[in-house]
Amino acid sequence: MKKIFTLFCFALVGISLNAQSEIDSLVDMGIELHDNGQFEWAIDVYKKALALEPNSPLVNYEIALTYMSTKEYDKAIKHSNAVIENNTDNLLQAYMLKASCMDYLGKPKEAVKMYQKAIRKYGDHYLLSYNLGYTYYNMSDEENAEKWLTDAIEQNPSHASSHLMLAYLMKDNNQKIKSLLSLHYFLFLEPNSKRSFDAFDLLIKQFSGNVEKEKVNPNQIN
Secondary structure, three states: OHHHHHHHHHHHHHHHHHHHHHHHHHHHHHHHHHHOOOHHHHHHHHHHHHHHOOOOHHHHHHHHHHHHHOOOHHHHHHHHHHHHHHOOOOHHHHHHHHHHHHHHOOOHHHHHHHHHHHHHHHOOOHHHHHHHHHHHHHOOOHHHHHHHHHHHHHHOOOOHHHHHHHHHHHHHOOOHHHHHHHHHHHHHHOOOOHHHHHHHHHHHHHHOOOOOEOOOOOOOEO
């Protein structure tokens, strides 16, 4: 009897391992489809994984991320909530994803509350500070936007997006020197992206904003 029970336990472990292996394979497939822009196929794959493990934090987070890419924000929030309620893995990402979806749905104040809740739970994290600063920027709350973007840079000086966002904020506030410095930092960190071309164009425009040539002597620049 003891031998039969032991064999039964091994069988259950084997089934569990096989199920987890299948879930992992489906997640890998879904991520690849997502990265290739095949969002609907990725969602179908994630649904198969959820049929095997409905409470999986990883699968719920990945399908939420894909739903956000298809602008199905309510569905993305639903699966983000599943991750948060599970309270184990992918929590920080789920908080940020849910807050971003709230922002996209035109609920920036609720997004701010979600970021602040995550900060209280996890403490300082540069991505939370950056996203909070970005939301405040879109709300035209320049003081809080600068505070949180600066906080993100202090936590992670290599985070290029924080420098770029701060550069645009300083430009909007007519603080040209601060904007130029932030643009320089950004270009040092990210010199060869689509964003870097736009940043370089803004940098050149601000450099030449107060420059004029003498009419009498065109070679003289003021």
